[in-house]
Amino acid sequence: MKTLKITDLHVEIEGKEILKGVNLTVNTGEIHAIMGPNGTGKSTLSQTIMGHPAYQITRGTIELDGQDLAEMTVDERARAGLFLAMQYPAEIQGVTNFEFMRAAVNARRPEDDQVDVMTFMKDLDRNREFLSMSVEMSSRYLNEGFSGGEKKRNEILQMLMIKPTIAILDEIDSGLDIDALKVVSKGVNSMRSDNFATLMITHYQRLLDYIVPDYVHVMMGGKIVKTGGPALAKRLEGEGYAALRDELGLQIALTDEDV
């Protein structure tokens, strides 16, 4: 079992504090969802776990099996089993999806045991078909000219190829129509096992109909303010975040709230 443990995490970007004491433990075998209104720090949490250089940890720790992530570079974290499906994946001209994914897979293997091209191709084709992606996508440049939906599928394809231990999915459902959402969910569900954990970040309960979580956390004002089961998400869908805030007696202004 692997464990991602976040303790009293405070993070700032450009001098502004976004996370104000997040506590969260994710074990393999578990599916967690983090919900919350806009501007509450959900993406900051995911980028900080992965190690984006713009985010500064000012207090607290993130540990993977007891090892402090602050001492690891982005690529070391990835090779240790972390994966972040990004909301806005970078486009890289001149590098094909195929060569990129092969490099990513090989980065996890010793130099004298690199994956051979045929095995890799078969694996890629199988996963590509599973996600209903076209043959051409492997020879296209990485994310270049991909539609929003294609980019999300491509993130999930990478996850299937890389087989991480703990995958963070940052708004993987945004901008997807219902068919694409089903495909993406199918991909995530296929990874479900005792050796895999997911931390999904979303605005909408809809995603959780397709990927049923074990835990739902609500984030507001840079903290997790409530944790529950799938029923919590359903309740939020009905009542909204403001009602929960008021019930908890929190003094937090919501970004999109009408004053």
Next chain:
Amino acid sequence: MEVMEKTEVLPLPVFDKVRFDRWGLTEMTAGRESSAATFSAHEGENGIEINGQSVNYHYLSDELKKAGVLIMHIGDAKLRYPELVDRVLGRVINPSSDQLVADNFVQYNTGAFIYVPKNIRLTEPLHLYLNHLANEQDTVAHVLVYLEQNSELTLLAESQTVGVNGGKVSLLSEVVAGPGSKLTYVNFDDFDQNTTAYLNRQAKVGQGAVVDWVNASFSDGQTLNQLTSTLLGEGAQSDVKVASFTNGRQTQGFNTEVKNVGRHTVGHIFQRGVILDSANLIFNGLGKIIKGSKGSDAQQESRVLMLSRRGRGEANPLLLIDESDVTAGHAASVGQVDDQQLYYLMSRGLPEVLARRLVVRGFVGEVLAAIPDQRLLDRVVAAIERKLNDENGTQ
């Protein structure tokens, strides 16, 4: 002697923002050496290897010979096919256009002549290896390429320095592409850091003909590159792709030009330059649309990637338009490796060095993709690795 005196009054060519007056390009002595060895050619491939004065490899399949295809030392061609030579030599590059051109016309004593007869379409490439023998002397070479009507050729040209004593190279290449012909002309320039090179390649493109250039400029020494397509006939096309890595203390200057003369001509320039160490790289792109070239299209995109703060890079696009019924556009940029791209690749487990290499190689990927030969592509990729490794060694 009269000609020699005449050349001295001609001006030097203009390469905007490139200072080359101290490179000694006006003081060349055409070498007279030969080589006993072959350095580049592979047994069984169609083509020629010329080292200094000597032809060290020559092969054309019976089929190509029977079809009338020619590839030979320019000296042989002048003796055996003077009429064909006369239809190209000095017809594309005006011998008195500037001092460096004129010097070459006076002095050249090596080079190649390549000829494809009417309606002959080669399915396999021809190789032209033209190497500089670096033994105190200079190489002054002239290449002529003549495609008759409706013929087709892929020419893979590679040049390197043989020996350690540097020197200078002046290479002029003139191309005549007859009506309906198609030429893909790939140049891999790989001279060493002690070799100063003046490379001037120009094509006249006839009606409905296509000349596509792919220039991989990987020399380590001072280099001037002139590359020009003149689209004369109606519907003539030229796609010009340039990739260059400059490192150490070298300067590489590029004048890359397409002139739209005929109606409905299409000219595209695509340049990618990478700068390491304290090197200089200057792309001057010129699209020249002549009055009367109605319905023509001229586009250019030049981008420079700085991998070092000590280097200097420029991308200067220029469009001169003298006809209103055309489409034209340009884009140019000088920038650094995108941090978001690096972060993305590293988040998939690629170490920073590898991530950077992917981004850098991707930056020139579209030019590499246009190289139609795996072995040549491998050589270019190896040259990229060499330049990047040199950089790491000096930091």
